[in-house]
Amino acid sequence: MPNILITGAGLSGTVIARHLAEKDYNLTVIDEKDHTAGHCRSYRDEKTNVMVHQYGPHIFHTDIKEVWDYVNQYAQFMPYTNRVKAHTEFGTFSLPVNLLTLSQRFGREFSPREAYDFVQSKADKSITDPKNFEEKGLSLMGEELYHTFFSGYTLKQWGRDPKELPASVLSRLPFRFNYDDNYFTHPYQGMPKEGYSTLIENILDHPNIKVKLNTVFTKEMAAQYDHVFYSGQLDRYFDFELGRLEYRTLDFEKFYPGKEETLNGDYQGGAVVNYCSPKIPYTRITEHKHFAPWEEHEGTVCYKEFSRNCEPTDIPYYPVRLSGKNDLLDKYVAEAEKLTGITFVGRLGLYRYFDMDKTIDAALKTARQFEKTFKAGENCSMPFAEL
Numbered sequence: 001m002p003n004i005l006i007t008g009a010g011l012s013g014t015v016i017a018r019h020l021a022e023k024d025y026n027l028t029v030i031d032e033k034d035h036t037a038g039h040c041r042s043y044r045d046e047k048t049n050v051m052v053h054q055y056g057p058h059i060f061h062t063d064i065k066e067v068w069d070y071v072n073q074y075a076q077f078m079p080y081t082n083r084v085k086a087h088t089e090f091g092t093f094s095l096p097v098n099l100l101t102l103s104q105r106f107g108r109e110f111s112p113r114e115a116y117d118f119v120q121s122k123a124d125k126s127i128t129d130p131k132n133f134e135e136k137g138l139s140l141m142g143e144e145l146y147h148t149f150f151s152g153y154t155l156k157q158w159g160r161d162p163k164e165l166p167a168s169v170l171s172r173l174p175f176r177f178n179y180d181d182n183y184f185t186h187p188y189q190g191m192p193k194e195g196y197s198t199l200i201e202n203i204l205d206h207p208n209i210k211v212k213l214n215t216v217f218t219k220e221m222a223a224q225y226d227h228v229f230y231s232g233q234l235d236r237y238f239d240f241e242l243g244r245l246e247y248r249t250l251d252f253e254k255f256y257p258g259k260e261e262t263l264n265g266d267y268q269g270g271a272v273v274n275y276c277s278p279k280i281p282y283t284r285i286t287e288h289k290h291f292a293p294w295e296e297h298e299g300t301v302c303y304k305e306f307s308r309n310c311e312p313t314d315i316p317y318y319p320v321r322l323s324g325k326n327d328l329l330d331k332y333v334a335e336a337e338k339l340t341g342i343t344f345v346g347r348l349g350l351y352r353y354f355d356m357d358k359t360i361d362a363a364l365k366t367a368r369q370f371e372k373t374f375k376a377g378e379n380c381s382m383p384f385a386e387l
């Protein structure tokens, strides 16, 4: 049986491990953290028993049926629809921008047709081919909406002028002319009943998979295996020899609202409230109990989320992909392409802003391509899968 090393017990590594385990490979999954599940780790808060997402809110949503079937094989998913509210300088609104948001923001009634025509009259028509986040925003919705909901939040979230960010970041959010306030447009959405960590543990539960926590990857270790899947930071693999790629990290400020601040244990009335004003230092407050409306908890636990530049000792969360070329990334990719015996995967390995569903989809594709490419006793050349 070929021996494969998987670096990182997050979604990518776990899904690849399981796929190959089923095909009679021997898998060792290592992680330098003391837990599996990577950044989708969930656990029960010791004080309230609420299931919390340690690294920030994760809502599973996808339009890929295969991925939805995949996760449902390993965990029971409960129906969950993400409905986010936006706290702004003009009041609190429904997100994504929809008919209710427009009516409230502009203080008047709109039919869908009227709202569409109104927004068209606000949109900057001089921008025909939006090249960045700001141009996309202004060409889609005009100044007032863009500045109420997007420019301040984006500056806080990315620490960059929105002109430097790609238009694709804004395209993650729908913009609607009806009352649909579902944050996502995907047909499948839900929450694992017993949390993401249980989902991951179930995926890893196979006799051909061995998990070693608190274990740091080294190149000497890699030499003992027939192939390595590496889900750590691409630049870290090369010891940052060409420089550091830019990431954002998050700080979470946990707080337990007192009884007098809640109504029957409810602090903010929903799971996620975004704070769009640049004057408020955090980007959002998450009250995790609302992610599990089928559970009952007397207490509640909330997290304020702050985004900042990722320094060498911080945990990298978001790769900062700016619009235009990234020479440093290109150089690392070129270095990686020279390697055999290793495949880079996941948000950090590929330096991509992947959601959970895209991560699983990419991991399954990677594992399948590997099966076709790998021949026992030969050096396998597949630094990146074709995704």
Ligand code: UDP
Pocket: 086, 095, 149, 150, 151, 153, 154, 157, 169, 170, 172, 173, 274, 276
């Ligand atoms: N965004 C914003 N205001 C909001 C919510 C999102 O400006 O209230 C922008 C921001 O730039 C963010 C992007 O839209 O990074 C994508 O939002 P999403 O909710 O997908 O971010 P994530 O949950 O991945 O951090």
